[in-house]
Amino acid sequence: MGKTMFEKIWNEHIVSESEGEPALIYIDLHLIHEVTSPQAFEGLRLQNRSVRRPELTISTVDHNIPTDETRDQEIKDPIARQQVEALRENCRDFGITLYDVDNSSQGIVHVIGPEQGYTQPGMTIVCGDSHTSTHGAFGALAFGIGTSEVEHVLATQTLRQYKPKTMQIDFIGEIPLGVSAKDMILATIGKIGTAGGTGHVIEYTGAPIKSLNMEGRMTICNMSIEAGARAGMISADETTFKWMKGRKFVPKGTEYDKVLEKWGTYKTDEDAIYDSKVQIDCNELEPYVSWGTNPGQVCKISDYVPYPEDFEDQVDKESASRAIDYMGLKSGTKIQDIKIDRAFIGSCTNARLDDLREAAKLVKGKKVSNHVRAQVMPGSTLTKILAEKEGLDSIFIEAGFEWRNSGCSMCLGMNPDILSPEERCASTSNRNFEGRQGKGGRTHLVSPTMAAAAAIEGTFVDVRNWGIE
Amino acid sequence: MEKFYKHEGIVAPLDRANVDTDQIIPKQFLKRIERTGFGEYAFFDWRYLEDGVLNPDFILNKPKYKNATILVSGKNFGSGSSREHAPWALFEMGFKVIIAPSFADIFRNNCMQNGLLTITLDISMVDQIMANSIKENNYLIKVNLEEQSIKDDYGFTSKFNIDPFRKECLIEGFDDIDLSFKLQDKIEKFESNRISRW
Numbered sequence: 001m002g003k004t005m006f007e008k009i010w011n012e013h014i015v016s017e018s019e020g021e022p023a024l025i026y027i028d029l030h031l032i033h034e035v036t037s038p039q040a041f042e043g044l045r046l047q048n049r050s051v052r053r054p055e056l057t058i059s060t061v062d063h064n065i066p067t068d069e070t071r072d073q074e075i076k077d078p079i080a081r082q083q084v085e086a087l088r089e090n091c092r093d094f095g096i097t098l099y100d101v102d103n104s105s106q107g108i109v110h111v112i113g114p115e116q117g118y119t120q121p122g123m124t125i126v127c128g129d130s131h132t133s134t135h136g137a138f139g140a141l142a143f144g145i146g147t148s149e150v151e152h153v154l155a156t157q158t159l160r161q162y163k164p165k166t167m168q169i170d171f172i173g174e175i176p177l178g179v180s181a182k183d184m185i186l187a188t189i190g191k192i193g194t195a196g197g198t199g200h201v202i203e204y205t206g207a208p209i210k211s212l213n214m215e216g217r218m219t220i221c222n223m224s225i226e227a228g229a230r231a232g233m234i235s236a237d238e239t240t241f242k243w244m245k246g247r248k249f250v251p252k253g254t255e256y257d258k259v260l261e262k263w264g265t266y267k268t269d270e271d272a273i274y275d276s277k278v279q280i281d282c283n284e285l286e287p288y289v290s291w292g293t294n295p296g297q298v299c300k301i302s303d304y305v306p307y308p309e310d311f312e313d314q315v316d317k318e319s320a321s322r323a324i325d326y327m328g329l330k331s332g333t334k335i336q337d338i339k340i341d342r343a344f345i346g347s348c349t350n351a352r353l354d355d356l357r358e359a360a361k362l363v364k365g366k367k368v369s370n371h372v373r374a375q376v377m378p379g380s381t382l383t384k385i386l387a388e389k390e391g392l393d394s395i396f397i398e399a400g401f402e403w404r405n406s407g408c409s410m411c412l413g414m415n416p417d418i419l420s421p422e423e424r425c426a427s428t429s430n431r432n433f434e435g436r437q438g439k440g441g442r443t444h445l446v447s448p449t450m451a452a453a454a455a456i457e458g459t460f461v462d463v464r465n466w467g468i469e
Numbered sequence: 470m471e472k473f474y475k476h477e478g479i480v481a482p483l484d485r486a487n488v489d490t491d492q493i494i495p496k497q498f499l500k501r502i503e504r505t506g507f508g509e510y511a512f513f514d515w516r517y518l519e520d521g522v523l524n525p526d527f528i529l530n531k532p533k534y535k536n537a538t539i540l541v542s543g544k545n546f547g548s549g550s551s552r553e554h555a556p557w558a559l560f561e562m563g564f565k566v567i568i569a570p571s572f573a574d575i576f577r578n579n580c581m582q583n584g585l586l587t588i589t590l591d592i593s594m595v596d597q598i599m600a601n602s603i604k605e606n607n608y609l610i611k612v613n614l615e616e617q618s619i620k621d622d623y624g625f626t627s628k629f630n631i632d633p634f635r636k637e638c639l640i641e642g643f644d645d646i647d648l649s650f651k652l653q654d655k656i657e658k659f660e661s662n663r664i665s666r667w
Contacts, residue, residue: 015652015655015656015659016652016655020632020633020634021634022634024649024652024655024656026656026659026660026663028666029666035499035500035552036551036552036553038502038503039502039503039504039553042502042503042504047646049646052656063499064500077500079500079501080500082500082502083500083501083502086502120666123666128551128553129550129551130549130550130551130575144551144575145551145575145578146551146552146553146556146575146578146579146582147504147553147579148553148579148582148583148645149578149582151646152645152646152649155646155649155650156646156649156650156656157656157660158649158652158656160645160648160649162632194487194545194548195487195544195545195548195571195573198545198571198573198574199574225549226549228545228548228573228574230574249666294487294489294548315486315543315544316486318485318486319485319486319487322485412491412496412550413496413497414496414497414499414500431489431491431549431550433489433491433492433549434491434492434514435491435492435495435514436491436496439495439514
């Protein structure tokens with residue numbers, strides 16, 4: 001019987017396995033940031049342990065750092081500053097590469113990994129961050145871990161894991177004009193629920209997936225965790241190789257030809273069997289907007305805020321009722337009548353160059369609504385530089401957007417970028433949990449074009465009617 | 470890691486599905502560089518009012534649950550962010566066991582690394598425990614990890630599943646890194662055959 005892409009990569013990385021125990025698997029790339037690593041280094045120091053392969057861990061600062069003009073100064077919040085300084089000290093002491101705030105390779109950890117060419121097909125990649133699933137877009141097995149596991153990887157370059165199950169999410173049909181990768185994944189989570197993928201690694205397949213560029217594929221894999229999955233994967237193809245070629249850490253010359261051959265083998269065999277399968281028909285998709293407080297609570301732009309009694313399951317009824325209350329919405333309200341206060345284009349889900357280009361196309365020559373504060377936080381410093389070369393910054397600035405620096409920023413509001421209580425935000429990020437973007441803040445998850453259009457109209461609009469080419 | 474063998478404690482109900490780790494420990498408290506100091510901030514937005522006073526309406530603030538050490542909650546508990554600060558906060562708040570119909574994968578792994586036992590039971594059983602903990606005062610449950618059983622004094626009894634490896638780690642208080650160091654020769658062998666990526 002054939003093997004899935006996941007099984008091929010898993011098998012290649014088994015260091016040790018015995019009956020009834022989790023396998024010990026080797027980790028090719030370990031990414032760290034300031035928030036989930038300090039206690040891991042503290043653990044190493046307490047036990048007098050070293051980092052086994054410091055060259056396989058890459059570090060950056062992204063969660064805490066300011067995105068405004070105070071970025072180059074010391075961080076004002078003393079506890080956040082201490083955390084960033086702890087990372088600097090840990091990287092220095094243990095010999096780990098750090099892309100610090102003043103480095104052009106700095107950025108959100110899941111943006112810089114692929115951008116610098118660290119992320120490659122067939123790899124095992126982990127990070128103390130649930131959105132590590134992003135890297136699966138390159139045909140890698142990538143997943144988030146906790147701090148104790150970060151310590152384990154630092155000390156042994158391995159991880160103990162039970163073999164997850166596999167799930168195929170097969171997209172069919174054609175992606176309608178104005179529907180983006182973000183809408184595809186929001187629709188998927190809406191369908192299978194926030195625990196639909198628990199215990200599974202998802203492989204996204206089908207012609208619509210293969211028609212997406214790498215930015216779109218990363219958006220999809222990024223939000224696999226919001227469906228509860230361990231990881232999300234898309235097999236590498238010409239689109240992948242073309243995107244990767246010439247990046248800093250991708251092999252060059254004859255070495256490149258050699259790896260390309262190997263990378264091509266990370267594909268699911270035709271006769272392989274997944275543990276479960278879901279099908280999504282793209283013809284039925286529209287732009288999506290989340291109305292609730294988890295990423296499964298979404299609806300189409302043409303829809304209305306649901307009534308709790310619309311849900312069959314008692315638990316879902318209660319969740320919907322609580323969510324609608326928290327979000328300050330009324331059941332039956334047209335999604336396009338919901339007025340927003342803020343727009344945030346950023347995060348590891350949607351702040352790559354192509355995301356910014358798509359949003360800029362819509363924004364060009366228009367003005368942000370006078371009751372909306374709109375911000376763009378590019379995913380990395382390099383993304384920012386490249387966007388500026390194309391003049392995207394002026395398009396956003398002329399329209400009334402704030403053009404900021406890179407970082408996780410308002411996706412989780414660990415730095416000063418947060419919502420005030422009851423502020424309503426069209427956000428390209430990944431989580432609409434209560435208080436995620438600031439206590440009492442109300443987050444609606446949307447695609448970059450939907451956030452841009454909402455910023456201009458002041459309410460949610462259907463970007464399909466906005467004449468996208 | 471603290472050893473876990475048996476535990477008897479008061480049950481507190483948190484009757485919500487999809488309790489995410491952002492609720493368990495909000496982001497503004499993730500800036501500490503220690504593993505401790507998170508307990509007082511657990512469930513911060515639900516637990517405290519604007520002025521920092523305990524919210525009397527939040528169930529875990531009710532006097533009858535003050536000394537609770539077992540938390541029972543809805544499906545998909547611990548979803549979202551991978552922050553291990555969530556189990557640290559729950560542990561420091563006094564919880565030793567969490568019972569739910571299902572857990573998010575990373576949260577569950579993180580609990581196991583910290584001697585915090587997660588028990589998955591059928592939703593009907595979870596509902597029964599939840600109802601008892603609301604109805605009775607000082608509703609106690611006895612958890613026996615060795616026997617993989619839980620019971621109360623009102624006739625409720627159930628077995629639960631746990632994989633043998635994690636069970637042994639919890640009972641013995643094993644450190645995963647120590648265990649993996651024993652496989653050092655295998656790691657070295659793997660590395661000697663591994664092709665460098667960059």
